[in-house]
Amino acid sequence: xxxxxxxxxxxxxxxxxxxxxxxxxxxxxxxxxxxxxxxxxxxxxxxxxxxxxxxxxxxxxxxxxxxxxxxxxxxxxxxxxxxxxxxxxxxxxxxxxxxxxxxxxxxxxxxxxxxxxxxxxxxxxxxxxxxxxxxxxxxxxxxxxxxxxxxxxxxxxxxxxxxxxxxxxxxxxxxxxxxxxxxxxxxxxxxxxxxxxxxxxxxxxxxxxxxxxxxxxxxxxxxxxxxxxxxxxxxxxxxxxxxxxxxxxxxxxxxxxxxxxxxxxxxxxxxxxxxxxxxxxxxxxxxxxxxxxxxxxxxxxxxxxxxxxxxxxxxxxxxxxxxxxxxxxxxxxxxxxxxxxxxxxxxxxxxxxxxxxxxxxxxxxxxxxxxxxxxxxxxxxxxxxxxxxxxxxxxxxxxxxxxxxxxxxxxxxxxxxxxxxxxxxxxxxxxxxxx
RNA sequence: GGCCCCGUCGUCCAGAGGCCUAGGACGCUUGGUUUUCAACCAAGAAACGCCGGUUCGAAUCCGGUCGGGGCUGCCA
Numbered sequence: 344x345x346x347x348x349x350x351x352x353x354x355x356x357x358x359x360x361x362x363x364x365x366x367x368x369x370x371x372x373x374x375x376x377x378x379x380x381x382x383x384x385x386x387x388x389x390x391x392x393x394x395x396x397x398x399x400x401x402x403x404x405x406x407x408x409x410x411x412x413x414x415x416x417x418x419x420x421x422x423x424x425x426x427x428x429x430x431x432x433x434x435x436x437x438x439x440x441x442x443x444x445x446x447x448x449x450x451x452x453x454x455x456x457x458x459x460x461x462x463x464x465x466x467x468x469x470x471x472x473x474x475x476x477x478x479x480x481x482x483x484x485x486x487x488x489x490x491x492x493x494x495x496x497x498x499x500x501x502x503x504x505x506x507x508x509x510x511x512x513x514x515x516x517x518x519x520x521x522x523x524x525x526x527x528x529x530x531x532x533x534x535x536x537x538x539x540x541x542x543x544x545x546x547x548x549x550x551x552x553x554x555x556x557x558x559x560x561x562x563x564x565x566x567x568x569x570x571x572x573x574x575x576x577x578x579x580x581x582x583x584x585x586x587x588x589x590x591x592x593x594x595x596x597x598x599x600x601x602x603x604x605x606x607x608x609x610x611x612x613x614x615x616x617x618x619x620x621x622x623x624x625x626x627x628x629x630x631x632x633x634x635x636x637x638x639x640x641x642x643x644x645x646x647x648x649x650x651x652x653x654x655x656x657x658x659x660x661x662x663x664x665x666x667x668x669x670x671x672x673x674x675x676x677x678x679x680x681x682x683x684x685x686x687x688x689x690x691x692x693x694x695x696x697x698x699x700x701x702x703x704x705x706x707x708x709x710x711x712x713x714x715x716x717x718x719x720x721x722x723x724x725x726x727x728x729x730x731x732x733x734x735x736x737x738x739x740x741x742x743x744x745x746x747x748x749x750x751x752x753x754x755x756x757x758x759x760x761x762x763x764x765x766x767x768x769x770x771x772x773x774x775x776x777x778x
Numbered sequence: 779g780g781c782c783c784c785g786u787c788g789u790c791c792a793g794a795g796g797c798c799u800a801g802g803a804c805g806c807u808u809g810g811u812u813u814u815c816a817a818c819c820a821a822g823a824a825a826c827g828c829c830g831g832u833u834c835g836a837a838u839c840c841g842g843u844c845g846g847g848g849c850u851g852c853c854a
Contacts, residue, residue, distance in 0.1 A: 349854095350854095351853085351854055353853080353854075383854070385853090385854085386853060386854070388853095389853075389854095446852095447852090448852090449852050450852095451852095467782095467783070467784095470782085470783095472781075472782080473781080476780070476781045476782090476850090477781085477850090478850080480851090480852095481851080481852045482852095483852085484852040485852065486852080488852085490851090490852065490853085490854090491853070491854045492854095495854085510848095510854095511782095511783065511784090511847090511848065512848055512849070512854080513848095513849085513854075514782065514783065514848075514849080515781070515782055515783085515848070515849040515850075516849075516854090536783085538783090538784080539783095539847075539848075541846095541847080543789090545846065545847070546846095546847075547847075547848070573790095576790065576791065576803090577790070577791090578790090578791090579791085580790090580791050580792070582792080583792085583802095584791075584792060584801075584802040584803075585791095585802095586790085586791075586802080586803055586804090587803095603784095603791085604783075604784060605783090605784050605785065605847095606783095606784070606846090606847070606848095607789090607790065607791090608789060608790080609789095609790095610789050610790065610804075610805090612789080612804065612805060613789070613790065613803080613804045613805080614804095615804095616803090616804055616805085617803095617804085619816090619817090623817080660816095663816065663817055664815065664816045664817075665816085666816095674815090724813090734813095735812090735813050736812095736813060736814080737813095738813085739813035739814075740813070740814065742813085743813075743814060744814095747814095749814090750814060750815085751814055751815045751816095752814065752815075753814095753815085753816095754813075754814085754815090755813055755814075756813085
């Protein structure tokens with residue numbers, strides 16, 4: 344059994360293609376079959392090396408690996424632009440055998456009328472097309488480059504693909520491919536036309552729905568495993584109302600024939616939720632590494648040793664508060680060696696005489712505190728609340744603004760602890776002076 | 779226009795004739811917890827497009843209809 348994904352490097356790897364790749368991959372892995380990657384770059388005008396690279400990196404990032412194909416075996420090319428001679432030769436042969444004819448320099452496949460083309464689709468069942476509805480189609484352009492129909496079909500034959508699972512947008516082209524295969528006296532493989540992914544407007548997902556490339560989700564701080572999981576539940580389910588599951592569970596339960604026939608709308612909101620779940624499930628070291636890398640990337644610089652120490656303290660409580668990796672920097676920026684400013688507007692909302700006294704008192708207490716740890720910080724701050732007969736929210740919110748700069752922050756005591764004693768005292772002092 | 783595909787809560791998925799007064803998840807609303815935010819807990823609103831038929835019985839089968847989508851390129 345051999346399946347394939349054959350993207351065109353005419354754009355970045357988008358999630359529709361990635362999901363098709365994923366389903367092919369799952370099926371191949373489930374049945375110990377082969378999964379092949381081919382580069383369908385017959386459109387020389389629009390294909391670029393950069394897009395090709397983007398596609399390969401996207402698949403690798405998702406952990407969708409291939410056993411055969413592009414870059415795996417240097418003795419054979421899995422890039423269609425390297426095989427133009429072969430396609431041209433076959434097109435000529437088809438002309439000689441009467442299956443095709445020349446038309447203004449191009450070569451068209453001659454569609455015999457009154458025929459029924461039948462195939463059984465894994466998802467849609469019996470498919471019948473009347474050849475009267477199909478016009479003669481170009482297989483070789485006048486510049487001698489092949490069209491998709493020719494090149495793709497020849498490659499599927501040459502590389503012995505046994506199941507072609509691709510997007511439903513190609514469903515109506517399948518009879519053309521079968522006609523070419525029969526003219527070439529080749530074995531017709533199985534077909535499976537996967538439902539399309541739609542945008543929120545119910546139309547085929549494309550550029551006009553914004554950036555839907557896999558790399559853009561990576562850049563947004565989406566985890567590869569979350570992306571993989573989310574894509575897999577679009578049109579398919581492992582059963583038992585399972586939604587978050589490991590790859591081996593997906594492989595174990597996957598079947599192309601259980602993929603739903605109807606299109607699914609790609610919902611970023613649910614992806615974000617799932618990504619949050621995955622972030623929370625990361626172990627400490629994995630998360631720490633990803634977090635530090637992300638912060639460093641977003642700052643565009645290395646993270647200093649002292650910053651790293653502070654960040655590592657706060658990381659466990661930040662981990663539970665993220666939807667994407669990119670949310671981290673905003674939450675820990677009060678710990679960085681960067682200019683620190685307080686949001687004055689937020690402060691005006693919590694300021695009062697009580698609050699001013701509270702800040703002064705805890706500052707003094709911090710100065711005297713011998714063991715600056717979580718427990719002492721919390722008990723002192725609560726004690727001081729009682730002294731002034733204040734509610735927790737009243738004193739804590741003010742402290743939070745003074746220390747982190749905003750009303751929304753990681754938990755207060757952890758924030759103070761990670762910031763350290765001298766900086767905490769300094770920020771409280773600064774706040775008090777500017778009251 | 780022609781050909782083809784599709785049709786369960788706003789969205790994703792479960793449901794393969796009686797277990798369905800249709801289940802789970804995201805999102806939403808309300809309440810709880812709470813030092814903010816998140817997380818978490820509890821409750822709630824929310825769907826079988828419509829009309830016929832088959833059947834003792836249909837979300838599930840059939841037909842039609844309506845609606846959505848894809849293709850109809852010397853794009854893929």
